[in-house]
Structures are given as C-alpha cells and as structure tokens.
Amino acid sequence: MNRLINISPSPHVAGEYSVKKIMYGVVLALLPALAASVYFFGTGAIIVTLVSIASCVAFEYLIQKFIIKTTPKISDGSAILTGLLLAFNVPSNLPIWIIIIGALISIGVGKMSFGGLGQNPFNPALVGRVFLLISFPVQMTSWPKPLGFLTGYTDAVTGPTALGKLKEGIMNGETVSNIMQDIPSHMEAFYGHMGGSMGEISALALILGFAFMLYRKIITWHIPVILVGTVFAFTGILHFANPEQFAHPVFHILTGGVMLGAIFMATDMVTSPMNPKGMIIFAVGIGVITVLIRSFGAYPEGISFAILIMNAFVPIINKYVKPSRFGEEVKNGQ
Amino acid sequence: MLKTFKKGGVHPAENKLSANSAITMAELPKIATIPLGQHIGAPATPLVKKGDVVKVGQIVAQSSGFVSANIHSSVSGTVAKVEDTLDSTGFKRPAIIINVEGDDWLEEIDQSKDIKKEISLSAEDIKKSVQNAGIVGLGGATFPTHIKLSPPPGKTAEVLILNGVECEPYLTADHRLMLEKGEEMVIGTKILMKALGVNKAFIGIENNKPDAIKHLSDICKNYEGVEVTPLKVKYPQGGEKQLIKAVINREVPSGTLPIEVGAVVHNVGTAFAVYEAVQKNKPLIERVVTITGKSVKTPSNFMVRIGTPTIQLIEAAGGVPDDTGKMVSGGPMMGKAISSVDVPITKGSSGVLIFNNTEARRREVEPCIRCGKCVSVCPMGLEPYILMTFAEKQMWEETETESAMDCIECGSCMFTCPADRPLLDYIRLGKTTVGKIIRSRNQ
Amino acid sequence: MSITIVYTIVSLGALGLLAAIILYFVAQKFKVIEDPRIDETEGMLPGANCGGCGFPGCRGFAEALVKADNISKLNCPVSDAAGMVAIANYLGHEAVKATPKVAVVRCNGTCENRQKTNNYDGATLCTIESALYAGDTGCSYGCLGHGECVDACAFDAMYMDADTGLPVIIEDKCVACGACVAACPKDIIELRNAGPKSRRIFVSCINEDKGGVARKACKVACIGCGKCVKVCPFEAITLVNNLAYIDYNKCKLCRKCVLECPTAAIHELNFPPKKAPAPKPEVVAENKGTDEKKA
Structure with missing residues (x-):
C-alpha cells in the first residue's frame, strides 16, 4: 500500500440521479410531443426546434465563456431543454430571427443574468416566450393550421387557435354554443389536431411524457395533477354558472397550453417549490390565474403569465411552507 | 403490506456480499490497541500502566462519569504503553497497547458453549452486571447500554425494540449473528426485558433477511413476549426514531429520547453481549465485524477481539486489493473513512468496507437545481438544501x-442529490456550531 | 385644459404640504437624541467594519469609545497609531499607544515538508475537515490548506500559496484585525507584536506530539527538544507539551534560538542576511521604508 487512500465524511455512496440524467430525461419525455408536432405541422416544427435548441446552446456557451468567464458546461442538457421548451411555446412558422431573439432572452435574461443553472427565479423558456409574445404579437399569434406532415415551413396556412376563437367570439357577443360549432372536438383536441403553439397541441403526447417522468421519478404528480384539476374545477364552476358565457372545463384543459404548462413548464425544478405542500399551493395559484386570464383578461391564453407570476411567489412559498417535521405527529392514538 | 416508517428514506443498492459467509474466529492479534474512548461520552480512566500483566476479560480502564463505560482487556499479555494512537475516529486518542502473550482468561468467565436459559439475576443485578461488563450499543452509536436500561425518573418503558434491521448496505454482522446466535440473542432480549420491567419486545428485521426472520420467529415461539416484526427494506430504518415509528407507529418528539414514547431500542448485537455478560460473566471483549467490498477476495464475517488491527482482518479476507481507494469503518452511508489500515477494531466497528478507486471518489459538485429530492427523502422532514445554504453562509x-x-x-439527502452537493458535510458543520451556541447559551 | 393643470398642481401641492407637516411632527416625536461625538468618532475610524476591535462594526466601536471612561483597553487595530491618538485627544482621554501587531502563520508544513498520508475528498472547508479528521497528513495540528483564513480576511492581506499549500500573510496589508485567527479551526494563526523594523522571531509549528512522531510527520516540526529554551538569554521561550513558544514581549530578537533549532522550526522575519557582517544599505533602506509606512 503505497498509494494515498481517500478520506471523506459519510455518505460514501451516491444514488443514481444526476443533473444530466434529469435534464435528458425531461428531453426524452418531450419527444412524443415533438413527434406529434412534426406530424401535424410538418417541416416548420423541425426547423423551429433545431434553431431554438442550437441558439440556446450557443448563447449559453458564449455567455459562460466570454461574459461570466467560467468553463462552459453546456453538456448538462439544461440549455437543450430550455431550447426545446421555447420551441414548444411558439408557432411552428415563426421566422428564424425571432426564434434567435427568443433564445437570447431565454438564456441571457431568463437564466444567465441570475447566475446560470439553478439560480433563475423564472422559467427561462417562458421568459423568452412572453418577451416574444409582447414584442412580436403578430408573428407570435399567427398560428398555422395542422395541415399534416408535408406542410412546408413557409407555406403554412394560419388561423386562430380554439381559445382565440372563443375569446373573439365572446368579445363580439356570441354565445359559447355558437362558437363551439367551428372548434375542434374534444377528441381532436386530445390527439392534437388543432392550431396552436408547436408543443402544446397534443394532450396525449404530453401525458405520455408525464407518465415517463413519473416512472423515472424525475417529477412528482403534485403540480401537474393539481394544476389541471384546479383549471378543471374553476372553469367547471364558471361553466355551470353561465354555460353561454364560459366554455366547458374539458375544453379548457385540452386546449391552449394547460397540459404543456402543467407537465413541463410549471414542474421546472428550479422555479417550483421544494416540497409537496408548497407545490400544491403553487399549482392551485397557476390554475386560478390561468382561468382568470382566459375568462376575464385580454389575452385568450394565460398559462405562461400565470406560471411566471407564481414563479415569483416560489421563494416566499419555500420560506413559509415547510414539510412536516418528524415528531410533529405525536404518539399514535392520542 | 410490510411495516416501515413513513417519511422519506432511500433504497441504496444492498450489496450484502458476505451474507452467506459464516462467522469465523479471527486470529489473536500480536499487539492489541485498546482505545479508552470506544463509547459516546467521557473516555475511561486507565487502571493499568506500562509493564502490568493482564488477562483476558480483566478490567483495564474504568468508566469515568455518568455517560461512560468500562473497558476490558480482550487479550492476555503485558501492557506496553498507554499512548495517543490514531483510531477510527480520525484523531489520535489515548489507548492501551498490549503485547499479546498466550490466551489466558480470567477464571470467573464461563467459556463453555452451553446455552444457559435460566435468568437468575434480579433486574438491579442485571443492570449492574451490564455496566460492569462495559456494554455499549453495538449498532454503531456506542451509547452505554446500562444508561438505557435505567429510564429517567417519571418515565417508564413500555416496550423493548430490538434492532435487527441492518439497513446499511454491505454490512452483515448482525444478520449472521441473528442466524448463528439466535437463541442466545433471544435470551439476551428476555434479560433486557427483565431489567426494564417490560413484557413486550419486538425484533425488527428487514425483509431482505428472510432466513433470519424465519429462524428468530421459530425461536421466539418458546419465549413469551418476544415477537419478530418483518419490515420493508428502506434506509435509514435502523435509526432509532425511524425504527420506533416503523414497529410501533409512534413518533419520538424532536429533541427527546425514545423513552418519551415508552420505547427502548437495543441492537441485536447488544442483546447477545448482554446474554454473555449476564449468563456467562463475560465482558464485552469481542464483536462481529464484516469485512466486505466488491474488490475484496472473500467478503467475510469475523468474531474479533477488540483492539485487533484492521489490517489483520483484511489480510484474513484475502488481503488489501490493489485498487483500494477508500476504507470505511462501518457502512457506506454513515461509516467513517479510516485514514490508516492500522486502526484498531473497537466496540463500535460493525464492519470494514473497502472501495476501489472509482467508487472511492466523490462525483463533481454541480449547482443546486432545486429539485427538492433532498427534502422528499429526509426521514426527519427537514430541508437539507436550506440547511446547507445557511451553514455555508454561517447563518447559525x-x-x-x-x-x-x-x-x-x-x-439520504447527499445520497440522492443529483448535483452531488456535500449537503451532509455542511449540515454537520451547522449542527456542531449550533450545538456549541446552544451549550454556551444554557450555561 | 388649463384648469385641470391648476387643479392638479394645487391638489398635489396640498398633499405634499400635508405629508411634510406629518413627517415633521413624526420626526420630532421619534427623535433620537444621540451624542454627536459618536458620529465624529465614527468618521475618524477607518470604516472597514472588520470587527477587529470586538465590537459590531465601526459605529459600535465609536459608541463604546464615547461611552467608556477609560479607553486604554479599546483599540482599533486597523487605525494607525496616529488615528487612535487623534480619537483619544478628541474624546479628552490620554492617548495610549498600542503596540502594532501582525498575524503570523505558525505552520510551515508545506507539501514538501509534510507528506500527505491520505487524500481528503470531502467538502473543502477547514472547519468541516477539522471536525472529522485530524488532517490528511501525519501531523494532526497543522494547516489543512482550504483557505478559510483567506476568505475571512477583509483586507486582501492573505493568499494561499499554491506551491506550499499554506496561507501567506502580506504584512503591509495586515491590520491585525484577528479575523483569520478566529476563522482558523486549528488555531495556527497568531497575532504577534510586529516588532522593531517588522522583525520577528517565532516558532512556526504548533505540533504537540512527541519529538519522533512530530518529526516523522513533518520535516520542520518543533520536536520539543528544548535547545532553544536553554540558549535563550531572556527566558522568553517556554516548552509546554513538547512545543516551544516564544513570548514576543520578552524576546529581544537575539536570534540565538534560530541557529540552535535542529529542525529549523524557528523562523526569523525581515532580518538582514545573517552571514553579511554589515547589512547592505539598500536592504536597510527598504526595511526603513516599510517601517515608516507602518508607524
């Protein structure tokens, strides 16, 4: 024995998780939704996704190398994930230069300005998305119709989303039952045969991804289930109070970004609370704000704003909502 | 549904490599190094000096306070010196060093293998005899057993729980002892029950040891009030509070001892030591030690005299593997990496685990991604990430x-952390500092 | 249109006036009467808030100075002597000149002198390592080299030498605030009298092991032989627990012990080279220069 043996405090073994595994696990879970998107929107979806991922990774590398001056760590997969999520949140015919601006805002403002991975209070992809939505409202709301796989990038035919039609109709004084006639059925919405942001259309694909992440124990069930449940319950109450003014709850959870937001955006580890109790408060908050924006606000869709607003509350939730300590439940039977 | 504790917990790979290797007697060491502080509390005061001749079982150091324990010579020979020696704690601490000559036992120790079932001593005499024998908790915490046998005034024990969980991966010392000395252990349990005045005892065993569960259940049929409780495999079930929660579903309140909920927990190894002390008059001079690791040639369990150098046992298990990167005294989750192969086996050494070069290294620390896994696995319902941050920022x-x-x-938190952050290192720092602050405040 | 502007100005002006009146009375009501000398004294202090005086920041120290009847025990290590004299004069006390001090690292266990026996792989913080292990070398007293002292220094007066693995104190910048002394879990750093011309002699070792053990662990350990104790004409050196200690108040810097020490554990600082009978003029000038800076 002439080699130095290591000494270190316990524990001496580590589990199977790693940051990389988690990040790539989420990327894997997003693949069904990507496939659905390509299936419905064609080449545009592929171009948007690749540009978004490439520019996010590039910006992360450049910022780490030249501005923060650390060793770039793009291999941890977090930039890839941000890029993928950003792509999922924009229409599939978005001009490339707008995507690149979105990526710069996502990575530069949303993530790196706070200190990089783990430090950002807001979901970077959503920061980029909301920035684009406010800056380029026309391009960001020209939703291509789901014309199938063979649609080219530029020849997409655009039309409003289901939620957009609903909002517009209600503003013009139409009743929900009238509007519903030219809106995709619940089944179509479940498969994803409707217009919308690239990744949000197919609830089925997103739920597949959710099941995968639950199986791999990347996330817990709390946020997605509670969030969707809150949206369902709240819109349900509104619907039964006035069915001509407010749409059916199933319509609400299947259209727009609720599924994508609940499963992939709100569950972003960095920007969600640390313990189940906090997660429940967080998810309920997002659900309520989403429905408020959808039903009473100016925008047809509100989940991005809702998540960003609740992101801001996460530190305070973490501070005041504590897991129950061992020993709090006193003796059994007392 | 098997019983277990509710909050948190992890399931590290079990790796019980030595589960099927029977306990063998380790050779007598040539030089025995017997540290004076082998237990929690004040180190014992030495009773021998250089040149004294000692016999096996002779008391060589006396308990020096309320929380302290006697120490007996595990070998016969001449005391070479009393000197500061590096032990498994990582520090140099006083130890009695004995040059071994022969194997000459004190006459009053009953060395026969016969099982003596009759418990003739009274409760008080049992406590005295346990105290004299220098018995400490053999699960690893090494808390003097006689203190646990005398509940503080106003508190009464209702139930005794024997800890046969051995939730640490790799270790099999308790497992083998339960299989090979089951009867003695159950008698030991009865002795502990008599000393505590309780009439119910549970032996908690994790379900990955079905042979031990079956063996002990069979024996327990002949002993009234002792019952085996199979438990679901989950770490850290061997923690006192977790075990009580798992077996009798009571939560020990923060900052109190298990006696608060009427429970007393002893390790199965301690029960065996108690049997030997009370029935055979034999003090605690040997224990079962597992030598294991993926690179070890023959992972084995040895009955070892206290004070035997670790290297001797590793040699007996096939020698130190060439690619050794780390050696741990105890299990991989809570054990302590030892800095030298010469450190002696003490009352608290349940095993020596050898890691190869790749296993020995910690992975690179990455930034916290606030995944909350540390919070969800903490068996005490704490938030390790925030404790680490506070300790880092010295916000005591x-x-x-x-x-x-x-x-x-x-x-568990550090085990599960995907970013491999040194959570427990910093929490320990926080604990020691806060402990000091609390003590100075109470003065 | 214009009437709207007038209304706006009038109403906002009235609101402002009202707020001003309220604020005035509230300020009167809650006025804290404070000794104006505290502000003045605080202004004379360096404002580093290092805590070297033992008070929470310069303001706390200024309060203590103003309140105290006798300030001879209160000293700001960061202020130069003149600064403290000025404060004492201002507060009407007799000026007591404190001996300037400087921090010294009492360990010379460089990577070369003190071979590693293990490789520490835990969190790199001295307090964490020292709580669990005696260190990853044979010496259980020496520097662990994670640099907590350097982190604690608010004056950039320390750095870790990458070659030796030991902290180095930049004497010109050290103000002897004691932050490093408090930060070191091994108690290696000591504040010692800066000495005339910054010349100091000290035992650069705190190993209390017996000679053989200490020597085996580190080439330059104090082995407790006691030769220095015998050779010292001023009884400045004591030998406790196999470790020599030089009392800086008694030491007259004769340097006999330095020559006597068999392991070169006794260090001399800022002395001119020994062999030369007369010190080179430029060295003296250099030393004088630093000396003047300190005074």
Whole structure:
C-alpha cells in the first residue's frame, strides 16, 4: 500500500440521479410531443426546434465563456431543454430571427443574468416566450393550421387557435354554443389536431411524457395533477354558472397550453417549490390565474403569465411552507 | 403490506456480499490497541500502566462519569504503553497497547458453549452486571447500554425494540449473528426485558433477511413476549426514531429520547453481549465485524477481539486489493473513512468496507437545481438544501430555527442529490456550531 | 385644459404640504437624541467594519469609545497609531499607544515538508475537515490548506500559496484585525507584536506530539527538544507539551534560538542576511521604508 487512500465524511455512496440524467430525461419525455408536432405541422416544427435548441446552446456557451468567464458546461442538457421548451411555446412558422431573439432572452435574461443553472427565479423558456409574445404579437399569434406532415415551413396556412376563437367570439357577443360549432372536438383536441403553439397541441403526447417522468421519478404528480384539476374545477364552476358565457372545463384543459404548462413548464425544478405542500399551493395559484386570464383578461391564453407570476411567489412559498417535521405527529392514538 | 416508517428514506443498492459467509474466529492479534474512548461520552480512566500483566476479560480502564463505560482487556499479555494512537475516529486518542502473550482468561468467565436459559439475576443485578461488563450499543452509536436500561425518573418503558434491521448496505454482522446466535440473542432480549420491567419486545428485521426472520420467529415461539416484526427494506430504518415509528407507529418528539414514547431500542448485537455478560460473566471483549467490498477476495464475517488491527482482518479476507481507494469503518452511508489500515477494531466497528478507486471518489459538485429530492427523502422532514445554504453562509440562527439539530446524519439527502452537493458535510458543520451556541447559551 | 393643470398642481401641492407637516411632527416625536461625538468618532475610524476591535462594526466601536471612561483597553487595530491618538485627544482621554501587531502563520508544513498520508475528498472547508479528521497528513495540528483564513480576511492581506499549500500573510496589508485567527479551526494563526523594523522571531509549528512522531510527520516540526529554551538569554521561550513558544514581549530578537533549532522550526522575519557582517544599505533602506509606512 503505497498509494494515498481517500478520506471523506459519510455518505460514501451516491444514488443514481444526476443533473444530466434529469435534464435528458425531461428531453426524452418531450419527444412524443415533438413527434406529434412534426406530424401535424410538418417541416416548420423541425426547423423551429433545431434553431431554438442550437441558439440556446450557443448563447449559453458564449455567455459562460466570454461574459461570466467560467468553463462552459453546456453538456448538462439544461440549455437543450430550455431550447426545446421555447420551441414548444411558439408557432411552428415563426421566422428564424425571432426564434434567435427568443433564445437570447431565454438564456441571457431568463437564466444567465441570475447566475446560470439553478439560480433563475423564472422559467427561462417562458421568459423568452412572453418577451416574444409582447414584442412580436403578430408573428407570435399567427398560428398555422395542422395541415399534416408535408406542410412546408413557409407555406403554412394560419388561423386562430380554439381559445382565440372563443375569446373573439365572446368579445363580439356570441354565445359559447355558437362558437363551439367551428372548434375542434374534444377528441381532436386530445390527439392534437388543432392550431396552436408547436408543443402544446397534443394532450396525449404530453401525458405520455408525464407518465415517463413519473416512472423515472424525475417529477412528482403534485403540480401537474393539481394544476389541471384546479383549471378543471374553476372553469367547471364558471361553466355551470353561465354555460353561454364560459366554455366547458374539458375544453379548457385540452386546449391552449394547460397540459404543456402543467407537465413541463410549471414542474421546472428550479422555479417550483421544494416540497409537496408548497407545490400544491403553487399549482392551485397557476390554475386560478390561468382561468382568470382566459375568462376575464385580454389575452385568450394565460398559462405562461400565470406560471411566471407564481414563479415569483416560489421563494416566499419555500420560506413559509415547510414539510412536516418528524415528531410533529405525536404518539399514535392520542 | 410490510411495516416501515413513513417519511422519506432511500433504497441504496444492498450489496450484502458476505451474507452467506459464516462467522469465523479471527486470529489473536500480536499487539492489541485498546482505545479508552470506544463509547459516546467521557473516555475511561486507565487502571493499568506500562509493564502490568493482564488477562483476558480483566478490567483495564474504568468508566469515568455518568455517560461512560468500562473497558476490558480482550487479550492476555503485558501492557506496553498507554499512548495517543490514531483510531477510527480520525484523531489520535489515548489507548492501551498490549503485547499479546498466550490466551489466558480470567477464571470467573464461563467459556463453555452451553446455552444457559435460566435468568437468575434480579433486574438491579442485571443492570449492574451490564455496566460492569462495559456494554455499549453495538449498532454503531456506542451509547452505554446500562444508561438505557435505567429510564429517567417519571418515565417508564413500555416496550423493548430490538434492532435487527441492518439497513446499511454491505454490512452483515448482525444478520449472521441473528442466524448463528439466535437463541442466545433471544435470551439476551428476555434479560433486557427483565431489567426494564417490560413484557413486550419486538425484533425488527428487514425483509431482505428472510432466513433470519424465519429462524428468530421459530425461536421466539418458546419465549413469551418476544415477537419478530418483518419490515420493508428502506434506509435509514435502523435509526432509532425511524425504527420506533416503523414497529410501533409512534413518533419520538424532536429533541427527546425514545423513552418519551415508552420505547427502548437495543441492537441485536447488544442483546447477545448482554446474554454473555449476564449468563456467562463475560465482558464485552469481542464483536462481529464484516469485512466486505466488491474488490475484496472473500467478503467475510469475523468474531474479533477488540483492539485487533484492521489490517489483520483484511489480510484474513484475502488481503488489501490493489485498487483500494477508500476504507470505511462501518457502512457506506454513515461509516467513517479510516485514514490508516492500522486502526484498531473497537466496540463500535460493525464492519470494514473497502472501495476501489472509482467508487472511492466523490462525483463533481454541480449547482443546486432545486429539485427538492433532498427534502422528499429526509426521514426527519427537514430541508437539507436550506440547511446547507445557511451553514455555508454561517447563518447559525436560521440553521437552528430550521431544526438542524433534528438531523440524524443518515446521509439520504447527499445520497440522492443529483448535483452531488456535500449537503451532509455542511449540515454537520451547522449542527456542531449550533450545538456549541446552544451549550454556551444554557450555561 | 388649463384648469385641470391648476387643479392638479394645487391638489398635489396640498398633499405634499400635508405629508411634510406629518413627517415633521413624526420626526420630532421619534427623535433620537444621540451624542454627536459618536458620529465624529465614527468618521475618524477607518470604516472597514472588520470587527477587529470586538465590537459590531465601526459605529459600535465609536459608541463604546464615547461611552467608556477609560479607553486604554479599546483599540482599533486597523487605525494607525496616529488615528487612535487623534480619537483619544478628541474624546479628552490620554492617548495610549498600542503596540502594532501582525498575524503570523505558525505552520510551515508545506507539501514538501509534510507528506500527505491520505487524500481528503470531502467538502473543502477547514472547519468541516477539522471536525472529522485530524488532517490528511501525519501531523494532526497543522494547516489543512482550504483557505478559510483567506476568505475571512477583509483586507486582501492573505493568499494561499499554491506551491506550499499554506496561507501567506502580506504584512503591509495586515491590520491585525484577528479575523483569520478566529476563522482558523486549528488555531495556527497568531497575532504577534510586529516588532522593531517588522522583525520577528517565532516558532512556526504548533505540533504537540512527541519529538519522533512530530518529526516523522513533518520535516520542520518543533520536536520539543528544548535547545532553544536553554540558549535563550531572556527566558522568553517556554516548552509546554513538547512545543516551544516564544513570548514576543520578552524576546529581544537575539536570534540565538534560530541557529540552535535542529529542525529549523524557528523562523526569523525581515532580518538582514545573517552571514553579511554589515547589512547592505539598500536592504536597510527598504526595511526603513516599510517601517515608516507602518508607524
């Protein structure tokens, strides 16, 4: 024995998780939704996704190398994930230069300005998305119709989303039952045969991804289930109070970004609370704000704003909502 | 549904490599190094000096306070010196060093293998005899057993729980002892029950040891009030508070001892030691030690005299593997990496685990991604990430209000952390500092 | 249109006036009467808030100075002597000149002198390592080299030498605030009298092991032989627990012990080279220069 043996405090073994595994696990879970998107929107979806991922990774590398001056760590997969999520949140015919601006805002403002991975209070992809939505409202709301796989990038035919039609109709004084006639059925919405942001259309694909992440124990069930449940319950109450003014709850959870937001955006580890109790408060908050924006606000869709607003509350939730300590439940039977 | 504790917990790979290797007697060492501090509390005061001749079982150091324990010579020979020696704690501490000559036992020790079932001593005499024998908790915490046998005034024990969980991966010392000395152990349990005045005892065993569960259940049929409780495999079930929660579903309140909920927990190894002390008059001079690791040639379990150098046991298990990167005294989750192969086996050494070069290294630390996994696996319901941050920023008041002192240092948080952050290192720092602050405040 | 502007100005002006009146009375009501000398004294202090005086920041120290009847025990290590004299004069006390001090690292266990026996792989913080292990070398007293002292220094007066693995104190910048002394879990750093011309002699070792053990662990350990104790004409050196200690108040810097020490554990600082009978003029000038800076 002439080699130095290591000494270190316990524990001496580590589990199977790693940051990389988690990040790539989420990327894997997003693949069904990507496939659905390509299936419905064609080449545009592929171009948007690749540009978004490439520019996010590039910006992360450049910022780490030249501005923060650390060793770039793009291999941890977090930039890839941000890029993928950003792509999922924009229409599939978005001009490339707008995507690149979105990526710069996502990575530069949303993530790196706070200190990089783990430090950002807001979901970077959503920061980029909301920035684009406010800056380029026309391009960001020209939703291509789901014309199938063979649609080219530029020849997409655009039309409003289901939620957009609903909002517009209600503003013009139409009743929900009238509007519903030219809106995709619940089944179509479940498969994803409707217009919308690239990744949000197919609830089925997103739920597949959710099941995968639950199986791999990347996330817990709390946020997605509670969030969707809150949206369902709240819109349900509104619907039964006035069915001509407010749409059916199933319509609400299947259209727009609720599924994508609940499963992939709100569950972003960095920007969600640390313990189940906090997660429940967080998810309920997002659900309520989403429905408020959808039903009473100016925008047809509100989940991005809702998540960003609740992101801001996460530190305070973490501070005041504590897991129950061992020993709090006193003796059994007392 | 098997019983287990509710909150948190992890399931590290079990790797019980030595589960099928029977306990063998280790050779007598040539030089025995017997540290004076082998237990929690004040180190014992030496009773021998250089040149004294000692016999096996002779008391060589006396308990020096309320929380302290006697220490007996595990070998016969001449005392070479009393000197500061590096032991498994990582520090140099006083130890009695004995040159071994022959194997000459004290006459009053009954060395026969016969099982003596009759418990003739009274409760008080049992406590005295346990105290004299220098028995400490053999699970690893090494808390003097006689103190646990005398509940503080106003508290009464209702139930005795025997800890046969052995939730640490790799270790099999308790497992083998349950299989090979089951009857003695159950008699030991009856002795402990008599001393405590309780009439119910549970032996908690994790379900990955079905042979031990079956063996002990069969024996327990002949002993009234002793019952085996199979438990679901989950770390850290061997933690006192977790075990009580799992077996009798009571939660020990923060900052109190198990006696608060009427429970007393002893390790199965301690029960065997108690049997030997009370029935055979044999003090605690040997224990079962597992030598294991993926690179070890023959992972084995040895009955070892206290004070035997670790290297001797590793040699007996096939020698130190060439690619050794780390050696751990105890299990991989809570054990302590030893800095030298010469450190002696003490009362608290349940095993020596050898890691190869790749296993020995910690992975690179990455930034916290706030995944919350540490919070969800903490068996005490704490938030390790925030405790680490507070300790890093030296915010001791906040560390205290976040219940850092409740941490049982099981290491589940660090085990599970995807970013491989040194959570427990910093929490320990927080605990020691907060402990000092609390003590100075109480003065 | 214009009437709207007038209304706006009038109403906002009235609101402002009202707020001003309220604020005035509130300020009167809650006025804290404070000794104006505290502000003045605080202005004379360096404002580093290092805590070297033992008070929470310069303001706390200024309060203590103003309140105290006798300030001879209160000293700001960061202020130069003149600064403290000025404060004492201002507060009407007799000026007591404190001996300037400087921090010294009492360990010379460089990577070369003190071979590693293990490789520490835990969190790199001295307090964490020292709580669990005696260190990853044979010496259980020496520097662990994670640099907590350097982190604690608010004056950039320390750095870790990458070659030796030991902290180095930049004497010109050290103000002897004691932050490093408090930060070191091994108690290696000591504040010692800066000495005339910054010349100091000290035992650069705190190993209390017996000679053989200490020597085996580190080439330059104090082995407790006691030769220095015998050779010292001023009884400045004591030998406790196999470790020599030089009392800086008694030491007259004769340097006999330095020559006597068999392991070169006794260090001399800022002395001119020994062999030369007369010190080179430029060295003296250099030393004088630093000396003047300190005074």
